[in-house]
Amino acid sequence: xxxxxxxxxxxxxxxxxxxxxxxxxxxxxxxxxxxxxxxxxxxxxxxxxxxxxxxxxxxxxxxxxxxxxxxxxxxxxxxxxxxxxxxxxxxxxxxxxxxxxxxxxxxxxxxxxxxxxxxxxxxxxxxxxxxxxxxxxxxxxxxxxxxxxxxxxxxxxxxxxxxxxxxxxxxxxxxxxxxxxxxxxxxxxxxxxxxxxxxxxxxxxxxxxxxxxxxxxxxxxxxxxxxxxxxxxxxxxxxxxxxxxxxxxxxxxxxxxxxxxx
Numbered sequence: 283x284x285x286x287x288x289x290x291x292x293x294x295x296x297x298x299x300x301x302x303x304x305x306x307x308x309x310x311x312x313x314x315x316x317x318x319x320x321x322x323x324x325x326x327x328x329x330x331x332x333x334x335x336x337x338x339x340x341x342x343x344x345x346x347x348x349x350x351x352x353x354x355x356x357x358x359x360x361x362x363x364x365x366x367x368x369x370x371x372x373x374x375x376x377x378x379x380x381x382x383x384x385x386x387x388x389x390x391x392x393x394x395x396x397x398x399x400x401x402x403x404x405x406x407x408x409x410x411x412x413x414x415x416x417x418x419x420x421x422x423x424x425x426x427x428x429x430x431x432x433x434x435x436x437x438x439x440x441x442x443x444x445x446x447x448x449x450x451x452x453x454x455x456x457x458x459x460x461x462x463x464x465x466x467x468x469x470x471x472x473x474x475x476x477x478x479x480x481x482x483x484x485x486x487x488x489x490x491x492x493x494x495x496x497x498x499x500x501x502x503x504x505x506x507x508x509x510x511x512x513x514x515x516x517x518x519x520x521x522x523x524x525x526x527x528x529x530x531x532x533x534x535x536x537x538x539x540x541x542x543x544x
Contacts, residue, residue, distance in 0.1 A: 350432025352497025
């Protein structure tokens with residue numbers, strides 16, 4: 283079993299979301315989750331070959347298997363591009379939903395092309411959402427979604443960055459709320475300036491595993507706003523990240539940097 287440790291979406295080589303890329307694994311699904319739980323990484327992705335010989339990505343967070351993780355996709359892509367420097371594009375398939383991911387290299391950034399996906403229809407209670415975030419209802423500017431490019435996110439805009447950074451939400455409550463509604467947590471963001479936003483993802487049960495970058499949320503937000511955006515995340519965690527989301531008439535590319543953590 284080959285293990286690669288990577289940092290993804292980081293603004294520097296020392297920052298970013300940690301991801302493990304595992305090749306040549308014989309672990310079963312339960313064993314893969316147990317392995318991911320034992321690692322000091324936001325996500326672990328196992329690279330397998332499917333029947334069509336396409337590279338297949340199987341994603342695990344410390345608490346659950348996931349249909350899609352874009353920072354782990356960046357990590358796996360970076361390894362493939364380094365191994366094949368003459369290739370500028372590649373294709374992956376996800377294990378859970380057989381979602382095709384078209385990946386391309388653009389200078390130092392890697393972009394993953396994804397399409398909008400269907401989400402459950404929800405009636406959102408603003409007061410309940412504020413309660414889960416332990417925020418004042420008046421501080422919530424807008425509630426959008428859910429929207430999805432692989433896992434549905436409820437998108438909540440708050441008035442400014444200081445409020446965003448001060449949030450200490452009810453993570454257990456959010457997890458329970460999400461499970462009942464088939465949504466993958468709440469992504470809270472604020473507008474910094476035209477086309478530039480800051481955000482935080484609340485999906486994990488343990489605050490230690492808060493994402494420094496959440497690619498699926500960047501894509502979902504670009505889809506909801508119907509525009510290309512730059513999303514800043516992880517600054518309050520000491521892991522400053524920059525995510526780029528290119529909106530293209532209903533589709534989106536999410537990109538950023540991925541470097542070896544060794």
